[in-house]
Amino acid sequence: MDDNQSRTAVIEDGRTPSTRTVDVLVVGAGFAGLYAVYKFRQLGFTVRAFEAGEAIGGTWYWNRYPGARCDVPSLEYSYSFSPELEQEWEWSEFFPAQDEIERYLNYVADRFDLRRDVQLCTTVVGMSFDECAKTWHVDTDLDDKWEARFVVMATGCLSVPVVPKLEGMSSFEGKVIQTSRWPSDVDLDGARIALVGTGSSGVQITPELAQIAKHLYVFQRSAAFSWPSKNAPMDPAIQAAVKQQYRDVRLAQRSSPGGVSGFGGVPILDVPRPDKRILAASENELLDALDEYGFGACRVWDDVASDPQANERAVELYRQMVHRVVTNTDTAESLSPRGYPIGCKRPVLDNGYFQAFNRDNVTLIDLRLEPIERVTKAGIQTSARHIEIDVLVLATGFDAMTGALTRVDIRGPNGQKLRDELREGCIALLGLQFSGYPNLFTITGPGSPSVLSNMVPGIEHHIEWISECLVYLRERGLKSIESTATAQNEWAEEVQRAAIGTMYVADTCNSWYLGANIPGKKRVFLPYIGGFGRYVTVCQEVVDGGYAGFRTS
Numbered sequence: 001m002d003d004n005q006s007r008t009a010v011i012e013d014g015r016t017p018s019t020r021t022v023d024v025l026v027v028g029a030g031f032a033g034l035y036a037v038y039k040f041r042q043l044g045f046t047v048r049a050f051e052a053g054e055a056i057g058g059t060w061y062w063n064r065y066p067g068a069r070c071d072v073p074s075l076e077y078s079y080s081f082s083p084e085l086e087q088e089w090e091w092s093e094f095f096p097a098q099d100e101i102e103r104y105l106n107y108v109a110d111r112f113d114l115r116r117d118v119q120l121c122t123t124v125v126g127m128s129f130d131e132c133a134k135t136w137h138v139d140t141d142l143d144d145k146w147e148a149r150f151v152v153m154a155t156g157c158l159s160v161p162v163v164p165k166l167e168g169m170s171s172f173e174g175k176v177i178q179t180s181r182w183p184s185d186v187d188l189d190g191a192r193i194a195l196v197g198t199g200s201s202g203v204q205i206t207p208e209l210a211q212i213a214k215h216l217y218v219f220q221r222s223a224a225f226s227w228p229s230k231n232a233p234m235d236p237a238i239q240a241a242v243k244q245q246y247r248d249v250r251l252a253q254r255s256s257p258g259g260v261s262g263f264g265g266v267p268i269l270d271v272p273r274p275d276k277r278i279l280a281a282s283e284n285e286l287l288d289a290l291d292e293y294g295f296g297a298c299r300v301w302d303d304v305a306s307d308p309q310a311n312e313r314a315v316e317l318y319r320q321m322v323h324r325v326v327t328n329t330d331t332a333e334s335l336s337p338r339g340y341p342i343g344c345k346r347p348v349l350d351n352g353y354f355q356a357f358n359r360d361n362v363t364l365i366d367l368r369l370e371p372i373e374r375v376t377k378a379g380i381q382t383s384a385r386h387i388e389i390d391v392l393v394l395a396t397g398f399d400a401m402t403g404a405l406t407r408v409d410i411r412g413p414n415g416q417k418l419r420d421e422l423r424e425g426c427i428a429l430l431g432l433q434f435s436g437y438p439n440l441f442t443i444t445g446p447g448s449p450s451v452l453s454n455m456v457p458g459i460e461h462h463i464e465w466i467s468e469c470l471v472y473l474r475e476r477g478l479k480s481i482e483s484t485a486t487a488q489n490e491w492a493e494e495v496q497r498a499a500i501g502t503m504y505v506a507d508t509c510n511s512w513y514l515g516a517n518i519p520g521k522k523r524v525f526l527p528y529i530g531g532f533g534r535y536v537t538v539c540q541e542v543v544d545g546g547y548a549g550f551r552t553s
């Protein structure tokens with residue numbers, strides 16, 4: 001890179017220049033943004049990360065609601081870039097809770113002196129590409145201006161919350177809290193709480209709120225498929241064994257479908273067995289499976305993931321299990337999923353979700369039977385009754401995978417807006433770069449395995465791929481790289497093709513993977529389901545082919 005100028009232009013002496021310049025500008029300071037700072041700096045690039053939050057951590061800073069927990073084993077949901085870090089950090093549980101992950105990320109930030117290149121409380125609002133200078137002009141909400149040869153959007157897949165438009169909400173005199181913007185200082189002991197939403201966040205928070213609320217009302221639009229997490233305190237022997245073989249663990253992650261090695265002996269979920277077909281099973285076999293596997297009984301059959309009839313039989317098994325656990329028959333019936341298959345939405349892992357409905361202070365409101373009419377100043381009016389509450393908790397999801405990109409006004413060389421193309425269902429080449437937007441990279445963007453795999457190895461892989469690419473450009477005196485429209489379209493077709501035949505795209509499936517929770521968002525399957533290992537191979541082939549599908553200049 002010819003930019004001696006850009007290496008020195010970050011003014012640290014208190015003067016405020018009109019425009020400040022770095023080689024790589026990173027948006028976000030969660031798992032991805034922090035590693036980006038580390039990696040680009042290590043390679044000699046100047047780097048600056050902007051983070052909207054008051055602290056680092058991304059997802060694990062914002063989602064501090066009671067019960068927030070990762071559904072990937074801690075020993076695998078961790079950085080691999082530093083063998084020393086791997087040895088130093090001790091995980092206390094198999095599935096880490098939010099506060100432990102947040103502590104880990106803060107430890108990493110200090111351990112590698114990352115904070116000096118992270119600017120908190122700063123939202124990137126827009127950017128445009130200067131074709132002549134091959135540079136991005138970036139604006140923040142602080143009105144300062146930055147120039148960067150490269151921009152890396154480390155903005156997360158689930159970072160822009162959806163707030164439902166409930167009539168009368170502004171008149172409510174109690175507290176409204178989103179799970180994804182949970183305040184650190186709220187005390188809900190003895191409160192009457194309404195919870196709207198029963199996806200992963202709603203399911204995780206339910207048993208926690210049940211323990212502290214005077215009364216908890218759970219407003220459910222669709223019943224969730226959730227499985228007991230089987231979380232447990234970390235077994236020190238397992239932790240020590242994994243630490244001894246971390247290099248093998250990491251290699252196995254990068255060649256596995258889901259970015260998880262399976263080392264570490266964590267009992268995750270019961271998995272399909274090639275010899276078991278639910279359509280061939282007798283009623284007695286089904287009952288035996290329920291006795292043996294509980295909620296996992298619906299998952300052990302080989303035909304459930306691909307055959308809609310088999311899937312419906314598995315759903316019926318799941319419903320039977322709900323009725324076994326939940327004592328009130330009407331509540332159990334409402335909590336029994338209907339109308340969409342297992343494997344359509346992200347599986348939820350819980351810690352006592354269904355059991356919470358057996359408590360006297362928990363009531364399920366089935367919105368299919370009793371819709372919300374409006375929020376009042378003292379509570380919620382449904383079609384059947386008025387429910388007085390002190391607090392309204394919204395666990396209503398995210399504008400997934402593209403929301404954080406559409407929120408920023410990103411304009412390419414001809415003034416075209418990325419948000420317009422995303423609305424049309426545009427998918428990035430390898431989930432890494434959009435045609436027409438040179439030198440702009442997305443971490444775990446639409447078209448990457450991302451949310452279908454372990455995010456941390458995915459993030460590390462992307463940042464390493466990008467940094468190798470930047471070094472490639474620097475060594476050849478090249479100033480820009482951009483995916484071609486042809487390669488991008490071919491990849492977008494591959495992403496859709498890979499999902500065909502799965503329950504993710506079944507006619508009856510409406511999920512955030514498909515953008516179905518956002519009115520007007522085009523129905524496109526956004527993540528790549530072909531497997532993380534296969535994806536890593538494809539990315540390497542692109543590099544080996546001299547960045548095949550990309551144009552450099």
Ligand code: N01
Pocket residue numbers: 068069070071072158164165196197198199200201202204219220221222346349367395396397398451512517
């Ligand atoms: O969001 P969701 P989430 N009125 O979209 C309901 C990750 N995550 O935050 O299904 C009434 O899944 C909506 O109803 P319906 C994980 O990848 C991981 O829970 O659309 N209800 C649904 O029940 C996860 O998949 C972890 O009918 C309304 C809920 O709100 C992803 O984040 C923990 C409504 C939204 O569920 C998103 O999970 C937490 C309305 N107007 C999150 N609008 C772990 O690692 C929406 N809903 C374990």
